[in-house]
Amino acid sequence: MAEESVKVAVRVRPFNKRERQRNAKLIIDMKGPNSYIQDPENPNEEPRSFAFDYSYWSHDGCKDDGNGYYGKDTSHPNGKKFADQRTVYDDLGKGVLKNAWEGFNSTLFAYGQTGSGKSWSMVGYGVNKGIVPLFCDEIFQGIDKKKADGEALEFEVEFSMLEIYNEQVRDLLNPKSSKRGGLKVRQHPKKGFYADGLTFAPVNSYKQIEEQMEEGTTNRTVAATNMNATSSRAHTIVGIKFVQKYKNAAGEDTSKTAICNLVDLAGSERADSTGATGDRLKEGAAINQSLSSLGNVISALADKANGKNVRVPFRDSVLTKLLKNALGGNSKTVMIAAVSPADINYDESLSTLRYADRAKQIKTSVKVNEDPTEKLIRELNEENERLKQMLASGGIDMSKASDVGDEDTTGMSDEEIAALKKEMEEDFKAQMSENANEMEEMKKSYEEKLKAFQEGHVPVVSETNEKKKTTPHIYNLNFDPQLSGRIVYFTELPENKIGSKKGDPSDIVLAGPSIQEQHAVIFNEGGKFAIERGNSSGRLLRNGEPVSSKTELCNNDRLMFGTTQLMVFVNPKEAGSSDTEVSYEMAQEEIASNSGFDMNTENKSRDDMLLQEDLMEVLPAIEEANSISEELDKKLKFDAIVVSPEARGDIKGRSEVMIKVTNIETEIEWVWPRTKFFNRKYVMQEMYENYAEGEDWQLPAEKDPFEEDPNAETHIGSVKAWLKSLSYQIEMDEQLEITDFKGTEVGLLNFEIRPCDKKGKEYTEADDIFVDDPKALVGRDVYFNVKITKALGLPKKFTDVYAKFLMYVDDEPTCTKKIADTTNPEFNFKKQFSFAPATKQLVSYLEDSAIMIQIWGKQKPSKVKKNLNTKQTLHKLSEAKGQSSAANTNVKTVDPAKAKFMMEVAMLKKKQEKLEHKMAHMRKMVQIAEDHNKQRISLKLIKEIMNSQMIKMRGDDDDGGRGGSGKSDKSKACVLL
Numbered sequence: 005m006a007e008e009s010v011k012v013a014v015r016v017r018p019f020n021k022r023e024r025q026r027n028a029k030l031i032i033d034m035k036g037p038n039s040y041i042q043d044p045e046n047p048n049e050e051p052r053s054f055a056f057d058y059s060y061w062s063h064d065g066c067k068d069d070g071n072g073y074y075g076k077d078t079s080h081p082n083g084k085k086f087a088d089q090r091t092v093y094d095d096l097g098k099g100v101l102k103n104a105w106e107g108f109n110s111t112l113f114a115y116g117q118t119g120s121g122k123s124w125s126m127v128g129y130g131v132n133k134g135i136v137p138l139f140c141d142e143i144f145q146g147i148d149k150k151k152a153d154g155e156a157l158e159f160e161v162e163f164s165m166l167e168i169y170n171e172q173v174r175d176l177l178n179p180k181s182s183k184r185g186g187l188k189v190r191q192h193p194k195k196g197f198y199a200d201g202l203t204f205a206p207v208n209s210y211k212q213i214e215e216q217m218e219e220g221t222t223n224r225t226v227a228a229t230n231m232n233a234t235s236s237r238a239h240t241i242v243g244i245k246f247v248q249k250y251k252n253a254a255g256e257d258t259s260k261t262a263i264c265n266l267v268d269l270a271g272s273e274r275a276d277s278t279g280a281t282g283d284r285l286k287e288g289a290a291i292n293q294s295l296s297s298l299g300n301v302i303s304a305l306a307d308k309a310n311g312k313n314v315r316v317p318f319r320d321s322v323l324t325k326l327l328k329n330a331l332g333g334n335s336k337t338v339m340i341a342a343v344s345p346a347d348i349n350y351d352e353s354l355s356t357l358r359y360a361d362r363a364k365q366i367k368t369s370v371k372v373n374e375d376p377t378e379k380l381i382r383e384l385n386e387e388n389e390r391l392k393q394m395l396a397s398g399g400i401d402m403s404k405a406s407d408v409g410d411e412d413t414t415g416m417s418d419e420e421i422a423a424l425k426k427e428m429e430e431d432f433k434a435q436m437s438e439n440a441n442e443m444e445e446m447k448k449s450y451e452e453k454l455k456a457f458q459e460g461h462v463p464v465v466s467e468t469n470e471k472k473k474t475t476p477h478i479y480n481l482n483f484d485p486q487l488s489g490r491i492v493y494f495t496e497l498p499e500n501k502i503g504s505k506k507g508d509p510s511d512i513v514l515a516g517p518s519i520q521e522q523h524a525v526i527f528n529e530g531g532k533f534a535i536e537r538g539n540s541s542g543r544l545l546r547n548g549e550p551v552s553s554k555t556e557l558c559n560n561d562r563l564m565f566g567t568t569q570l571m572v573f574v575n576p577k578e579a580g581s582s583d584t585e586v587s588y589e590m591a592q593e594e595i596a597s598n599s600g601f602d603m604n605t606e607n608k609s610r611d612d613m614l615l616q617e618d619l620m621e622v623l624p625a626i627e628e629a630n631s632i633s634e635e636l637d638k639k640l641k642f643d644a645i646v647v648s649p650e651a652r653g654d655i656k657g658r659s660e661v662m663i664k665v666t667n668i669e670t671e672i673e674w675v676w677p678r679t680k681f682f683n684r685k686y687v688m689q690e691m692y693e694n695y696a697e698g699e700d701w702q703l704p705a706e707k708d709p710f711e712e713d714p715n716a717e718t719h720i721g722s723v724k725a726w727l728k729s730l731s732y733q734i735e736m737d738e739q740l741e742i743t744d745f746k747g748t749e750v751g752l753l754n755f756e757i758r759p760c761d762k763k764g765k766e767y768t769e770a771d772d773i774f775v776d777d778p779k780a781l782v783g784r785d786v787y788f789n790v791k792i793t794k795a796l797g798l799p800k801k802f803t804d805v806y807a808k809f810l811m812y813v814d815d816e817p818t819c820t821k822k823i824a825d826t827t828n829p830e831f832n833f834k835k836q837f838s839f840a841p842a843t844k845q846l847v848s849y850l851e852d853s854a855i856m857i858q859i860w861g862k863q864k865p866s867k868v869k870k871n872l873n874t875k876q877t878l879h880k881l882s883e884a885k886g887q888s889s890a891a892n893t894n895v896k897t898v899d900p901a902k903a904k905f906m907m908e909v910a911m912l913k914k915k916q917e918k919l920e921h922k923m924a925h926m927r928k929m930v931q932i933a934e935d936h937n938k939q940r941i942s943l944k945l946i947k948e949i950m951n952s953q954m955i956k957m958r959g960d961d962d963d964g965g966r967g968g969s970g971k972s973d974k975s976k977a978c979v980l981l
Contacts, residue, residue, distance in 0.1 A: 006371070010331075012364040013058035013096060014039045014341045014357065015087070017121035022589055025605045026613040028346035032353065034059040034085065041354055044347035044610065054357045056341075056364060058095055060087035062121075063345050073131045089132050092125060096338050097135040100264055101142055103336050104246045107260035107372040111267065111330030115359065116342030117352040118271030123486050125340050126268045136242055136266050140213040143246065157250050160453075162204035163213055164243035165220035167227075168294065170690050171322050174227065176220035176240075177203040189325050190431040196333055197318075197325040200434055204245055206454040217242075225490035229480050229516075229569065237686070239294065239323055242266040261373045265330060269323075270295065272356060297321035299359065305332055306365035319424070336370050339363050348613050476533060478512075478526075478563065478571040481588045488588060495533070495573075500526040502565065503538060517631035517692055518543055518566035526557065526573075533557040533575060541875070543567065548594035560584065562591040567627035589620065596623050611658040618661040619644065622678060626663065629685050632692045634875040636701070638710040641666045641878055645675070651745045653722045653858040662745065665712065668877050670865035671801075674712050675719070675745050684709035720802055720859040721750045725757070730788060731778035731850040733759045734914045735766075742795065742859055751798040751827075753807070753857060756791040764789060764836045781847050785840040792820055792833040795859060802861035805829045809857045811837055812849055822861075 016032045016039075033040040033051065039059045040051040065082030066074040075090075077083040096112060103110040112135065114122035128134030133141075140163075147159045165176040172186030181187070187199045205216050224240070244264040252258045272295055297320040304316040318328045329335045341360035343353040472492060480491040493500075493512045503510040504519045514523065522538035536554040537544050544551040545564035559578035563571045572586050584590075597603040601619055608616070626642045633640045643664045649657035663681040665674045676684075687709040694701035705711045721742035729736045735758040742751040759773060760766045766789060767773050775781060792807050803824045808817040823829030839846050 006369070007367050008336050008370050010363055010366040010368065011096070011099075011336075011338045012056045012341065012360050013060060013092075013338070014054070014056050014343060014360060015060040015092065015121060015125055016063050016343050016345045017124060018063050019346060020119060021587070022617075023344070023346040023348065026346075026348060026608070026616075027605075028348055028613075030063070030345050031347045031350055032063070032343060032345040034061045039343075039357060041343075041350070041357060044350055052354070052357075054361050056360065060092055061085045062087050062092075071131055089125075089128055089134060089138075092340075093135050093138045096340065097139050098142075099336075100135075100266075100338065101139055101146070104143065104244070104262040104264050105146065105248075107248070107262050107374050108370050109263045109329060109335040109373065110337070111265045111327065111335050112338040112340070113265075113267035113269055113327070113330070114340040114342055115269050116272055116356050117344065117349065118483075120271075120342040120344050120349075120352075120356070122268050122340070122342045123484065125342060126266060127486060129486075136217075137214070139264070139266070140217075140244065141210045143244070144210045144213075157248055160245075160247040160249070161207050162245040162247075163207050163216050164202050164204050164241075164245070165216065166199060166202060166241050166243070167224055167238050168241070168322050168326070169227070169238040170686055171293065173199045173202075173322060173326075174224075175199075175201070175203050176223045177205055177216060179223045179227070188434075189322050190434050191325075191428060192431070196329045199326065202243075204243070206457050208454060221486070222490050225480065225482065225487045228482060228484075228487055229491055237270055239270050240268045241326065258374065263329075263335075263373075265327075265335075267327070267330075269298075272352070272359070294321040294323035297324045298327070301327075301331060302359070302363050302366065306362050309365050309367045331366060331368065333368065334370055334373075335368055337366075337368055348610055348617070472574070472576070474576055476528070476573070476575045476577075478573050481562075481570040481572060481586065481591055483588050485587070495526045495528060498528050500528065501538070502526065514565055514569045515696070516566055516568040517628060517635050519569065520566075523565055524551075527554070531577065533573070535563070535573075545595060545598075548591075548596075548598035560586050562586060562594060564591075564595065567624070567631040592620055592624060596620065599623070615646065615659055615661065618678065619646075622661050622663070622681070625682065625685055629681075629688055630878060632688045633710065634878055635692060636695060636710070637874045639667055639669045639874050640710050641668055642681075645745060647675070647745045648747065650722060650724050650856070651743060651747055653719055653856050655724075655854060655856055664745075667712075667714075668874065670714065672714055672863045672865055673718075674716070714865060715862055717804075717860050718802070718863055720744065720798065720805065720861050722859065723753045723755070723857045724854050725755065725857055726854040727757070727850045728852075729914070730757060730759065730786075731781065731847060733767075733773045733775055733781070735759060742798070751859070752796040753859070754793045754796070755857065756793070757788055758791070759786075759788045760836065762787055762838070762840075778847050778851050781842045781850075782844050783841050785838075786842040786846070787836060787838050787840075789834055789836050790818075790855075792831045792857065794828065794830040794832075796828050798827045798829070798859070798861075800827055801864050803864055805859060805861035807831060807833070807857055807859050809855045811855055812839075812846065 014034075016034065019028055029044060031042045031044055033042075037056055037059050039054045039056060041054075042051040043049055061082060063082070065077055065080040065084070065086035066088065067077040067080075069075055073088075075088045076086045080086075100110040100112050114126050116122050124132075124134065126134050127136055143161065147161075150157060150159075163177075166187070167174045167176055173189060174186055175181050181201055181203070187201050189197055190200045191197050205212075207213050207216065220242075224238075228238070242265070244266070246262045246264065248260045250258055250260075297317060300317055300320065301324045304314045307314045308316065316332055318324045318332065324331075330337050339360060341356050343349075343356050345353075471494070475494050475496060477492050477494045479489045479493075480487075482488045482490075495512075497511055500512060501510045501522065502512040502514060502524045503522045504515065505513050510522075520539040520542040523542045524538050524544050525536050527534045527536070534554050534556050535544070535546065535551060537551055543564070543566055545562075546555055546557070547562050548564075557573050557575070559573070559575040561573045563573055565571065570588065570591055572591075593603045596619060601623075603616065605613070605616070622644050626644055629642045632638075633642070643666070645662055645664050646659050647662045648659050649655070652660070652662075661678055663676045663678070665676055666672075687703075687707070691701045691703065691709070702708075721744040723740045723742055725736070725738070725740070735756070737756045737758075739752050739754050741749040742753050744750045758766045762785065764787070790809075790811070795805065795807070798805060804822045805824075805826075806820045806822040806829075808819040810817050818835055820831040820833040823831065
């Protein structure tokens with residue numbers, strides 16, 4: 005058994021259409037195997053460097069060869085380093101193929117954020133084929149060559165295709181087998197984890213592989229379209245089982261088997277090392293869980309490779325179970341890290357490079373899978389007997405679990421070990437049946453298996469391409485371009501009825517939340533087409549605008565049925581060369597624009613572009629969440645809002661898209677961050693899917709994504725208090741507006757910040773500790789009191805109100821007491837802060853920063869009992885705002901710069917007063933000097949006067965200043981104040 009390091013390659017793609025529209029800047033560079041990334045916020049810093057096995061520059065330096073294939077453009081400055089599809093395959097895919105011929109298991113997986121080019125590398129498009137089709141094609145080329153050379157070998161190739169979505173495994177070649185709850189992932193004592201019941205289709209040509217891939221992709225598209233589960237939310241694993249049979253030197257029947265897994269992971273931008281960022285529903289955030297678990301596994305394996313004794317958490321997700329062999333077992337493994345070159349994706353690209361850098365430290369142990377067939381059958385029989393005895397004797401001895409199931413129980417609690425034991429016992433019972441079936445299959449010839457599969461399985465082969473050229477139709481749009489256009493419905497009938505399968509049979513059956521039994525009708529009137537709603541409550545949009553009456557249809561019109569079924573109408577007779585290509589992004593931007601959001605891309609900053617990206621992602625998800633809430637009558641309404649950092653209670657940052665959640669019965673509101681909303685939305689989808697299938701869909705309150713604690717504390721609003729006055733040792737006494745997440749005033753806050761001495765005694769005007777240069781504070785002891793006296797005019801629906809804030813480098817917030825049942829809570833709060841001595845950093849903080857005083861409280865539910873139906877209520881609200889699905893209520897009625905300006909003016913006014921006071925001292929000093937015939941005054945004396953200290957002016961001052969005669973003036977001492 006040999007030890008192998010995981011091979012890691014990074015690939016950077018060209019700018020996509022959206023990045024070009026947003027004038028994205030290039031932040032990635034590559035030289036040899038090294039990748040460099042530049043922080044766009046700090047362009048003068050050195051780029052970060054990462055070293056990998058391969059760094060593929062596929063951003064530019066290419067040209068079309070005339071057949072649609074993009075290869076090197078030698079006339080371009082980057083032409084020599086451009087990596088085309090063939091280059092990537094030759095370096096990576098051919099290695100996987102070589103491993104298969106030698107009998108080694110191999111895994112190649114692509115990791116990166118949505119849209120970074122994972123599917124481009126794995127599958128490709130058109131003649132620019134990716135690793136999967138090239139691998140499948142060449143394995144049969146190799147078989148044909150060996151047969152032509154007369155080698156005494158028998159070959160078997162089996163193909164599988166599965167998808168992991170919401171922690172469920174779906175068999176894409178036979179979706180009916182995994183329709184309810186997905187395939188069960190089990191563990192074999194020797195072979196590791198596997199998907200029980202997964203279809204392995206025997207194939208004997210590349211054409212059959214293509215047919216199976218088309219069938220799998222079509223099945224995947226149907227599921228994705230029905231539930232709006234795009235490629236960014238699901239992992240896809242293509243499996244190739246390659247068996248070579250021959251007789252060894254002893255004349256025994258021997259087989260050499262290789263399992264090759266080609267994996268396209270879900271978009272990594274949802275992965276978060278903290279799971280669901282503290283939300284109690286993190287177990288339902290399946291993609292976050294699986295990618296986060298994968299990150300934990302990679303980290304643990306890297307630590308293990310560096311000599312640390314750590315437990316590797318393979319069992320934490322379905323994905324890591326199925327990739328256990330790839331990462332920690334018998335497999336040669338390759339990782340492709342796909343990164344965006346655009347500055348607007350800097351954070352995700354940097355995260356991907358770090359992830360890949362960690363993965364390259366992993367080592368796996370590999371061996372040739374070579375066994376005499378008869379010996380293997382005998383071993384399976386012996387294993388079944390051993391499993392029977394083990395289960396009959398009372399189950400698995402977990403003290404020997406690592407021997408039995410290759411399972412590490414280090415650090416597991418008794419409860420976890422008991423659950424693991426129960427799961428493994430179930431797996432072994434299933435494995436006994438699996439072993440028996442496997443023995444029967446091994447006794448069959450490959451031809452018998454192939455014939456049996458073909459007789460019982462009719463693959464979906466596209467027979468519509470030619471028909472689409474002449475016949476009007478609608479096709480689906482999907483976030484993943486690979487899935488767009490996979491579902492086609494022809495509109496040949498005079499009346500093409502569209503609706504759900506629940507009612508009377510429809511000509512076109514659509515699924516998903518908010519699809520009505522009779523949703524719409526497409527009319528074919530002598531070659532002219534029109535569309536009309538079939539139900540007054542059915543949501544139907546044409547080119548982003550609601551359809552309220554019979555409306556003409558034109559070629560390339562975008563149609564939204566309900567909240568998840570986005571289609572394009574095509575009339576080939578109207579099609580022309582000038583027609584714009586329709587994309588999912590284009591259609592969603594159109595819907596957002598017609599809902600009141602600014603989708604213009606001109607003259608926008610990087611932060612504005614990121615905000616727009618977030619909106620584009622959130623809006624369709626909100627539509628779906630509202631539809632599911634309607635169907636399940638959950639009494640919640642979701643709206644997208646844009647929230648500034650000040651409104652969130654943050655000192656700095658960029659505006660973010662958040663989700664306002666309103667209970668339409670109690671009128672209680674919550675504001676969810678994007679991550680929390682998406683975590684819950686995936687559980688909502690699962691609930692709806694179970695509901696649509698007639699299964700038990702209700703969840704306990706602690707797991708219900710629509711449940712929120714009505715007694716949870718709510719952020720009422722914030723006040724940003726700038727500290728510049730303190731840097732001049734000037735007191736503050738302010739009354740400022742409290743603004744909520746919409747930027748709207750919700751009350752006033754009275755607070756004070758006053759310099760004081762070490763004991764907390766506040767300085768008065770007579771003490772006059774004013775400094776006209778904040779740098780003078782460095783090295784001096786600085787003390788001040790923060791007072792929060794009261795709030796005024798808060799909304800009546802809040803109780804148990806309190807204020808909190810963070811000062812300088814505090815880790816924990818300072819909080820006032822809680823005040824109940826009043827709109828004018830009096831906090832009477834006071835706290836002293838001490839900095840002895842003041843540092844340069846503190847003084848800089850006082851000059852340029854602020855404290856954010858946040859007001860929190862609990863909401864009181866409406867006393868009016870409302871027996872409302874969610875669907876009817878949401879439809880009324882939708883009609884009231886013109887069916888604007890996610891109204892942006894973030895209309896700021898308070899200028900966020902107003903408080904800073906007001907405080908700055910107040911500080912300057914007080915500063916001016918202090919300076920005028922000192923100037924009065926200077927004038928007084930000059931007058932006294934003239935009265936005493938003084939022509940020179942010492943620098944020390946001037947400084948003392950400037951600092952308003954008690955001064956005695958004598959005839960000869962500290963530096964020997966002389967009067968006009970140069971003689972000592974022994975006049976009376978005078979006091980300057």
